[in-house]
C-alpha cells in the first residue's frame with residue numbers, strides 16, 4: 001500500500017499503484033540513505049543556527065534522524081516500494097516518529113537540491129574509494145616492474161614485433177595510464193565538491209538560510225552559486241562516469257594483453273588457476289574468463305556514459321523528472337569500476353611472466369633491425385640507405401632460416417662495407433636496450449628512474 005503522499009493538498013486522488021510502481025526510484029536510491037540523512041542533519045543544524053528552527057526543535061529532529069538511520073541499518077524501517085524515493089521515505093518516517101515537527105525538515109529545501117546533494121556526497125566517497133583502488137593497482141604493477149627488472153621482451157606495434165623493450169618499462173606504461181585516471185578523479189572532485197543545498201526547487205528560498213554554513217558542515221569547498229544551475233546540473237556525474245569509462249578502457253587493454261599473452265601462441269604469462277576457469281566440454285582448456293570479463297565490463301561503463309549524456313541533452317532548465325533515471329548508470333558505473341579494478345589487480349598479482357620464453361623469443365627475431373640501421377647511420381650511411389640494407393639482411397636471414405644472432409661479420413660486409421666488429425654491440429637485444437639514451441626510453445637507467453619516482457609517489461600517497 002502506498003503511503004499518503006507528502007504533497008496531498010492539491011490532489012483529489014492518490015497516485016495510482018501503477019504510476020507509483022513506474023515512478024518509484026527507491027529500489028536504487030535507497031543506497032543513498034546515509035547521504036540523505038547526513039544532508040538532512042546538516043540542513044537541520046543550519047536551520048537552528050539561523051533561528052528558523054528553535055534549538056530544541058533542531059535537537060529533536062537530529063536525534064530522530066539518527067534513530068531512523070539505525071532503524072534502516074537494523075532492518076526495522078524498510079525502504080521499500082511503498083515510497084517514491086529515499087527522500088520521501090525518510091521524511092515520512094520522521095513525521096511518523098516526532099509528529100508535525102517532522103514536517104519542518106523540508107523548510108527552505110526541495111527534493112531537487114536534496115537529490116543533487118546526495119549524489120555529490122555519494123560520488124565524493126566513490127572517488128575516494130576508486131582512487132584507493134587505482135593506487136593499489138599501480139602498486140601491483142610497480143611491484144612487478146621491480147621484480148622483473150632486467151627482463152626483456154619484444155615490444156609491439158600493429159601486434160607485430162617491433163623493438164626490444166624492458167618488461168618493467170611495459171608495465172610502467174600502465175602505471176602512467178592509471179595515474180592519469182587518478183588525476184582525472186581528483187580534478188573531477190574539485191568541481192563536484194560544491195553544495196547545491198539551499199537552491200530549493202530552483203529559485204532559492206525566502207527563509208534566511210545560510211547555504212555556506214550547511215556546505216561547510218558537509219565538508220564542501222563552497223556552494224553551487226546559481227540556484228537554477230544547482231538543481232539542473234548533472235555535469236559532475238557525467239564527468240565522473242567519463243573518468244570511469246577511461247579507467248575501464250585502460251583495464252580492458254591490460255586484460256586484452258593478459259588474454260593474448262596467456263595463449264599457447266604467446267605463452268608470455270600464466271594466469272594462476274585461481275583466476276581462470278575450465279571448459280565444461282574440453283578437459284584440456286584453461287580460459288582467461290576473469291580477464292575477459294574485465295574487458296567486457298568496459299561496455300557497461302561506456303553504456304552508462306552514453307545513457308547519461310543522452311538523458312541530459314534535451315532537458316530544459318531546471319529539474320525534470322527524467323533526471324531520476326541517472327541513478328542506474330551512476331550506481332552501475334561506480335560498482336562496475338570498483339569491482340573491475342579490485343579483481344584485475346588481484347589477478348595481476350597472481351600472474352607469472354615467463355622470463356625465459358620472453359628472452360628466447362627475442363633472440364630468435366629481428367627486433368634490433370632499427371639498431372642495426374642506426375649503427376650504419378652513425379658510420380655515415382644515410383638513414384634511408386641504412387634502412388634498405390638492414391631490410392635486405394632480414395630478408396637474407398629469412399631465406400636462410402637464420403636470425404641476427406647467427407650472422408658473422410663476413411656475411412654482414414656483403415651488405416655494407418661500413419659494418420665492423422662493433423656491430424655486435426647493437427645486434428643483441430640487451431645491447432639495443434642499453435644503447436637507448438632519450439628520456440623515458442627503455443634503457444635500464446631510464447626505467448630505473450621511473451621505478452624510483454613511482455616508488456616515491458605511490459609510497460607517499462595516503463589511501
Ligand code: ARG
Nearest residue numbers: 025085111112115321323324
Ligand atoms: N527521486 C527524484 C530523483 O531522483 C528526486 C527528486 C524529485 N523531485 C521532484 N520534483 N519530483 O530525481
